[in-house]
Amino acid sequence: MSEALKARIAGVFNEPGCDTNVAKDTKERKKGCSKPLTPGAAAGGCAFDGAKIALQPLTDVVHLVHGPLACEGNGWDNRHASSSGSKLYRTGFTTDMTEMDIVMGNGEKRLYRAIKEAITRHNPPAVFVYATCVPAVIGDDIEAVCKHASAKLGTPCIPINAPGFAGSKNLGNKLAGEALIDYVIGTIEPEIVTDTDINILGEYNLSGELWQILPLFDKLGIRVQSCITGDAKFRDVASSHRVRLNMMVCSTALINVARKMQQKYGIPYFEGSFYGISDTSDALRMIAGMLVERGADASLIPRTNDLIAGEEARAWARIEPYRAALKGKRVLLYTGGVKSWSIVAALQEIGMEIVSTSVRKSTDNDKDKIKALMGGDAHMVDAIPPREMYASLMRGEADIMLSGGRTQFTALKAKTPWLDINQERHTAYAGYDGMVELVSELHRAIVNPVWQEVRRPAPWDMTVPAGLLESAC
Amino acid sequence: MAEIIHSHKSLSTNPLKASTPLGASLAYLGVAGSVPLLHGSQGCTSFALVLTVRHTKEAIPMQTTAIDEVATIMGGSDNLEEALINLTKRMKPKFIGVATTALMETRGEDIVGDLKLILERRQELRDVRVVLAKTPDFAGALEDGWSKAVSAIIDGIVEPPGSAVSLHQQINILPGVHQTAGDIEWMVETAESFGLTPVVLPDVSGSLDGTVPDHYIPTTFGGSTIESITHMGRALHTVAIGEHMRAPAELLAEKTGVPSTVLASLTGLGPSDEFVALLTTVSGRPAPARLRRQRSQLVDAMLDGHFYFGGKRIAIAADPDLLTGLAGFFTSMGADIVTAVASTANSPLLAAVPTARVVVGDLQDLEDSAAAAEADLLVTHSHGRQASERLGVPLLRVGFPVFDRLGAMHRCTVGYRGTRNLIFEVANIVLSGLHEHAPEDFSHALPIVEESRHAGATTATC
Numbered sequence: 003m004s005e006a007l008k009a010r011i012a013g014v015f016n017e018p019g020c021d022t023n024v025a026k027d028t029k030e031r032k033k034g035c036s037k038p039l040t041p042g043a044a045a046g047g048c049a050f051d052g053a054k055i056a057l058q059p060l061t062d063v064v065h066l067v068h069g070p071l072a073c074e075g076n077g078w079d080n081r082h083a084s085s086s087g088s089k090l091y092r093t094g095f096t097t098d099m100t101e102m103d104i105v106m107g108n109g110e111k112r113l114y115r116a117i118k119e120a121i122t123r124h125n126p127p128a129v130f131v132y133a134t135c136v137p138a139v140i141g142d143d144i145e146a147v148c149k150h151a152s153a154k155l156g157t158p159c160i161p162i163n164a165p166g167f168a169g170s171k172n173l174g175n176k177l178a179g180e181a182l183i184d185y186v187i188g189t190i191e192p193e194i195v196t197d198t199d200i201n202i203l204g205e206y207n208l209s210g211e212l213w214q215i216l217p218l219f220d221k222l223g224i225r226v227q228s229c230i231t232g233d234a235k236f237r238d239v240a241s242s243h244r245v246r247l248n249m250m251v252c253s254t255a256l257i258n259v260a261r262k263m264q265q266k267y268g269i270p271y272f273e274g275s276f277y278g279i280s281d282t283s284d285a286l287r288m289i290a291g292m293l294v295e296r297g298a299d300a301s302l303i304p305r306t307n308d309l310i311a312g313e314e315a316r317a318w319a320r321i322e323p324y325r326a327a328l329k330g331k332r333v334l335l336y337t338g339g340v341k342s343w344s345i346v347a348a349l350q351e352i353g354m355e356i357v358s359t360s361v362r363k364s365t366d367n368d369k370d371k372i373k374a375l376m377g378g379d380a381h382m383v384d385a386i387p388p389r390e391m392y393a394s395l396m397r398g399e400a401d402i403m404l405s406g407g408r409t410q411f412t413a414l415k416a417k418t419p420w421l422d423i424n425q426e427r428h429t430a431y432a433g434y435d436g437m438v439e440l441v442s443e444l445h446r447a448i449v450n451p452v453w454q455e456v457r458r459p460a461p462w463d464m465t466v467p468a469g470l471l472e473s474a475c
Numbered sequence: 476m477a478e479i480i481h482s483h484k485s486l487s488t489n490p491l492k493a494s495t496p497l498g499a500s501l502a503y504l505g506v507a508g509s510v511p512l513l514h515g516s517q518g519c520t521s522f523a524l525v526l527t528v529r530h531t532k533e534a535i536p537m538q539t540t541a542i543d544e545v546a547t548i549m550g551g552s553d554n555l556e557e558a559l560i561n562l563t564k565r566m567k568p569k570f571i572g573v574a575t576t577a578l579m580e581t582r583g584e585d586i587v588g589d590l591k592l593i594l595e596r597r598q599e600l601r602d603v604r605v606v607l608a609k610t611p612d613f614a615g616a617l618e619d620g621w622s623k624a625v626s627a628i629i630d631g632i633v634e635p636p637g638s639a640v641s642l643h644q645q646i647n648i649l650p651g652v653h654q655t656a657g658d659i660e661w662m663v664e665t666a667e668s669f670g671l672t673p674v675v676l677p678d679v680s681g682s683l684d685g686t687v688p689d690h691y692i693p694t695t696f697g698g699s700t701i702e703s704i705t706h707m708g709r710a711l712h713t714v715a716i717g718e719h720m721r722a723p724a725e726l727l728a729e730k731t732g733v734p735s736t737v738l739a740s741l742t743g744l745g746p747s748d749e750f751v752a753l754l755t756t757v758s759g760r761p762a763p764a765r766l767r768r769q770r771s772q773l774v775d776a777m778l779d780g781h782f783y784f785g786g787k788r789i790a791i792a793a794d795p796d797l798l799t800g801l802a803g804f805f806t807s808m809g810a811d812i813v814t815a816v817a818s819t820a821n822s823p824l825l826a827a828v829p830t831a832r833v834v835v836g837d838l839q840d841l842e843d844s845a846a847a848a849e850a851d852l853l854v855t856h857s858h859g860r861q862a863s864e865r866l867g868v869p870l871l872r873v874g875f876p877v878f879d880r881l882g883a884m885h886r887c888t889v890g891y892r893g894t895r896n897l898i899f900e901v902a903n904i905v906l907s908g909l910h911e912h913a914p915e916d917f918s919h920a921l922p923i924v925e926e927s928r929h930a931g932a933t934t935a936t937c
């Protein structure tokens with residue numbers, strides 16, 4: 003691993019904006035924030051995966067993966083980050099390194115030619131170049147190639163140096179953020195600046211969730227300069243450094259970007275969520291308050307309160323029809339991606355009972371919120387081994403499980419209703435409308451008669467009903 | 476004879492290939508009580524796992540040696556050992572198939588030697604069978620990984636035939652990576668209808684066929700058993716499907732003396748007949764009535780279906796054996812292969828694909844060529860969906876991965892029954908694209924239209 007990359011990783015581990023990190027002593031901090039991986043018992047993606055997840059939603063650039071086939075070939079176009087314009091981000095680009103490139107040390111030359119071919123054909127505003135394990139091992143200097151290509155070809159080429167072996171997906175998210183800070187943000191001056199400009203960080207517009215939120219901002223006259231990186235265009239991100247406020251949605255992913263933008267450009271940030279009704283309202287109130295503090299028209303605050311009152315009333319009215327069927331139903335919440343507590347609060351408000359919730363990726367702050375909501379920490383779990391999860395569901399300890407694709411089949415094989423609340427889903431759950439959608443999906447899953455059907459005993463496990471043959475005549 | 480065109484591009488756009496270690500993992504998943512272990516960084520496993528889950532809609536056991544920065548510098552042997560021990564403890568597999576990745580092969584360690592030492596040293600691994608295939612991502616694709624893994628299993632587990640006389644008439648079946656659970660079921664049923672006892676390696680029809688077991692099993696449940704693999708030497712004959720299964724078939728023959736036949740494809744009337752003729756010869760029995768009926772159904776489907784194939788311009792992109800088989804099928808029904816893109820050049824049969832040229836390339840090559848040749852139908856895996864949308868040409872999903880449709884593992888396109896299904900599927904795509912004709916469809920009719928308009932105008936002014 004190059005010295006530059008080592009230094010960057012050390013920098014990311016030393017993130018002062020991260021509460022968990024600040025609470026550690028120097029020795030602990032040096033070890034970094036990713037837990038050591040256990041061979042033969044590891045799950046989850048690598049640093050490259052994390053970097054790609056964080057940046058791929060940028061729609062109009064070429065995302066070029068420098069490495070042998072698997073890194074891009076096995077994983078391209080696999081998420082539902084939506085775009086309102088260019089579809090270029092859904093194209094899979096890779097150097098598909100061959101044995102020859104590796105043995106002959108042709109990696110850098112191949113990469114340069116690949117960048118050139120991509121620019122010639124697609125004329126993108128930028129090329130994002132991702133390092134992977136093999137070129138990192140043979141010493142390909144992607145930073146140098148990108149520098150050379152940017153100068154020679156006149157298109158910014160952004161090196162994303164997060165080879166898989168460097169660490170976990172989470173580290174990859176942060177290394178992607180570092181690349182944005184170093185090479186993208188602040189490189190273009192915005193055409194318009196208003197006193198209600200904001201950025202949203204860590205929102206990827208999965209299944210179009212950003213579009214559930216934007217109309218709220220439109221109504222308030224708040225301008226989202228850039229969502230980093232959901233439905234983003236290169237130009238918007240590059241000129242995102244003149245806004246009044248950054249809202250950070252997925253705290254573990256891009257906190258370094260928020261903090262460095264504060265340091266470099268004096269943009270304050272706060273952490274919020276658009277999952278759940280009260281969280282959405284809190285976020286809107288926070289944004290309005292902070293913008294007014296920084297010079298926006300004071301009428302923004304009462305207008306925001308009016309909007310919230312109207313939207314909340316409308317959402318609850320739409321949820322009401324489901325309340326009777328969902329009241330008292332037991333939920334097993336198992337997720338790292340979505341803020342558990344915002345969902346917990348929402349489900350409790352409609353009378354559902356949370357059997358347990360996972361807190362794998364939650365911060366201490368998150369855990370405190372869950373404790374307050376659920377009364378004690380009895381129902382907080384770290385990770386549930388699949389065998390135990392299956393046994394618990396077979397015993398009927400939950401009426402529905404909410405989780406990600408990884409545990410989907412544990413629930414389904416236990417013949418238990420299941421709802422996808424992670425990145426792979428096709429349904430958008432953000433904001434007021436999103437919460438109504440979630441409740442309606444929960445209802446649809448639980449009341450489906452298929453659960454009775456699939457639990458029917460097989461004919462060979464039953465005594466033949468008397469009169470079967472007679473009635474057949 | 477097709478000309479084979481090798482791409483000189485440095486940039487692969489919209490990859491057609493799935494990786495070699497992924498192909499090996501799929502083969503390992505066809506063994507009962509198995510866990511595939513990818514020797515590389517955790518992302519190598521994660522990407523392969525997610526894609527396999529999306530294709531099969533099943534929980535997939537697949538593990539990683541989790542190579543990190545230290546192991547990348549110091550060597551991966553300790554990680555391999557730790558992974559084998561950990562997963563044996565946690566999942567209690569009967570079989571672990573190790574597949575190496577580009578990262579470990581680039582380092583160039585003696586992984587085979589390391590594994591041998593680990594297995595000798597660690598008593599905990601006594602009861603689990605471990606094999607290893609060297610499958611760097613930078614060489615080959617899905618078929619190569621699958622083939623190497625099957626060879627590794629044969630090499631490590633099959634025993635030379637003893638003096639024990641087999642009580643039943645066994646036939647070995649070595650399906651290719653493009654065979655689904657549904658395909659294997661047809662082969663097995665058909666072999667059984669000749670009184671033969673088939674042993675399938677790898678048998679994904681027992682492990683990736685989507686069933687609901689009544690208790691929790693962390694490894695594969697079902698598939699080829701170690702016991703049956705051990706005794707593959709007792710068979711009368713081995714039949715392998717696809718050129719990429721030639722090497723494993725030859726290895727098996729070499730190890731056991733069981734003669735083998737490699738069939739290039741099982742899709743289409745001719746290829747199905749070959750398989751049935753082989754079973755007839757091996758078993759010494761006539762084809763059963765039900766199979767004869769199936770053949771007649773296929774012939775009838777060909778008669779009913781050929782209207783919708785004749786002159787249709789087909790663009791195919793697939794791994795070499797799947798490409799060869801499908802191109803033969805479409806051509807036999809009267810369609811023309813206007814575009815053929817292969818993921819690798821690793822098959823001598825590519826030159827025999829009935830088309831002018833076979834490009835070794837990616838889905839961008841498919842899209843460009845299909846657009847230029849005005850193709851009527853795209854035939855490739857699910858990633859062809861973007862090209863299909865952009866060109867406005869329908870897509871027939873084949874091969875791996877098929878992640879945006881259900882039932883990929885149950886779709887049968889081999890033998891009399893499967894070919895019949897495939898004819899209907901393609902014909903129905905064509906039928907759903909038919910539109911009611913309008914005058915402008917017939918350019919030669921345009922002057923007449925002009926005339927009648929003129930006549931109409933005259934009438935109106937009168």
